[in-house]
Amino acid sequence: MRDIETIGILGGGQLGRMLTLEAKRMGYRVVTLEPLPNSPCGQVADEQIVAAYDDLRAIGELGARCDVVTYEFENIPLASVRTLETDGRLVRPSGDVLRITQDRLLEKAFVRDAGCTIAPFAGVSDPSELEHAIATIGFPAVVKTARGGYDGKGQWVVRNASDARAAFAEAKGAILIFESFVPFDLEVSVICARGSDGTIVSFPVTENQHDHGVLATTIVPARVSDDIAARVKAQAATVGEKLGIIGAYCIEFFVMADQIFVNEIAPRVHNSGHYSLDATQISQYEAHVRAICDLPLVTPKLFDAAVMVNILGTNSGDRLDGVHELLADPDTKLHVYGKRHAALRRKMAHFTVLGDDVAAALAKAETARGLLSWRPSRSR
Ligand SMILES: Nc1ncnc2c1ncn2[C@@H]1O[C@H](COP(=O)(O)OP(=O)(O)O)[C@@H](O)[C@H]1O
Ligand SMILES: [Mg+2]
Structure with a gap:
């Protein structure tokens, strides 16, 4: 068991922000390293080191200030993580995991060799x-x-x-x-978390709808058979085990009739797991903190069906309209990321709607989506 007080996060986006909010609730200090000042994560962390991801001096400083370092996206230079490891810092997931998962060719070969079906x-x-x-x-x-x-x-x-x-x-x-190209019927993903003792827990399998390659909606639980859900979880556990990952991770799959194909691995918390902040007793973010800090991993329990809707910028203003109407629903939770400019297709916020079943949650989510729009800010 390690004595961890401070968590370092490479990357300062919304995933880092939600991870930080959960880590802070659990009593940890958080330092993020991110080049954009006042980042979504930096706004809520104890400290932000404003530096490029390949600034090895700043990376060394992050390592020196933290008991464990993690990352919120996989496109950070491997050399930065290797530097931390060479300095004797604890990085979870490890550089070996990052090396594979930041390269689609290495990742596909790894998944195939683990016995999963891929395109x-x-x-x-x-x-x-x-x-x-x-x-x-x-x-x-x-x-x-x-x-x-x-x-x-x-x-x-x-x-x-x-x-x-x-x-x-x-x-x-x-x-x-x-x-x-896989002419899939639907896309699903599963978030798992693996601890240093090899325990793996998985969240419910979710159904993901994309728009122009960007996640638009996550539906929980996915509308697939129990058999498909069980195979998705089993393959995700096998991949996590073989990777030896420590932390939360997500595996995306294509479902075509009764076949499943692994699409990709994210060695981190994931957009399709946002719903877990509101619909399960532990969130993916808490599961990640538990995994990297050697705390017990418990099986996530889903309270209700849930639908998560991403709110993207449209480049028509930076103020979100319709929040009053959205929040009139007792089963809707809004999460806003603290980004100033709602540029076209930029992930700005999301909301999660709970319901007795998927159909009820989806119907409410579709109505809610129509309430929101962007308008120019008041000039100050
Ligand atoms: N081989 C494929 N066949 C069909 N659709 C695909 C394929 N690869 C990607 N897509 C579509 O593009 C989306 C984004 O691709 P993905 O490989 O997940 O990259 P990203 O890292 O951008 O999420 C997928 O969720 C899926 O909708
Ligand atoms: Mg993807």
Whole structure:
């Protein structure tokens, strides 16, 4: 058992913010490192170190001030985590986990070797590999940058060879993954948390609807058979075990008839787990804190059906209208991230609606979504 008082978080976005709020409630100090001053996480943490993720001096300072360091997104430089580890700092999840999960090619190969089903894929780093992928994987396909992508960024759906060559040119030399397009019925994910003693707990399987590659809605529990939900949880546990991850993680799947395909692993708390702040007795954020601080992991219990709706910016103003009407519903909780500018498709806030069943929660969520809009701020 480690004696942990201060948690360091690499990354200062909304995931770090919600993680911090839960960690603070549990009595921890939190220091975040993030280049954007007054970040969503920095606003609620004890301290924010304002520095780039590859500033090794600042990274060293974070390590020196904290008993454990974690991250809220996987696109931080591996060298920064390796530096902390070399300095003898505790980083959870480890650099070995980050190395695999920040590279789609390593991640897909890992998941396949763990015995999970995935869409056929090939790595593409030059024109001859592209032609090989076109010939062997075929169309339709999705071309993604192997590293650095999120929220559908760095992705192209390609339907023929000329689309594929255009995507390759647009990627400007980035290493790519060329994967078969899965005509799925629905997408699901599961959040798990694994402790240093190997205990794994899983949250309910959720159903995720995306819009332009960005999560729009999460429905809990997912509308899949018990058999599919059990297979999703079993595969997620196997992957977590084989990775040796310590902390919360999320695995996304495509469901097509009775088949499941792993899409990707996030070695961190995840947007599809936001609902757990309001619908389960421990949230994914608390589960992560428990895992990285060697506290007991308990099985999450779902109180009610839940629907989580992401509120994205529209670039038409920074003030959210309709909150009064939204909050008139006793089963709706609003979470706002403290970002100043509601740029187009930027994740600004979310709300979760609880209901006796999924149909009831969904109906209310659809009405609630229509209440909200952005308008320009009052000038001060
Ligand atoms: N092979 C695929 N077949 C069908 N849809 C896909 C495929 N890969 C990605 N997508 C769609 O794009 C979304 C984002 O892709 P994903 O690989 O999860 O990247 P990100 O890191 O941006 O979340 C997925 O949730 C899914 O809706
Ligand atoms: Mg994804």
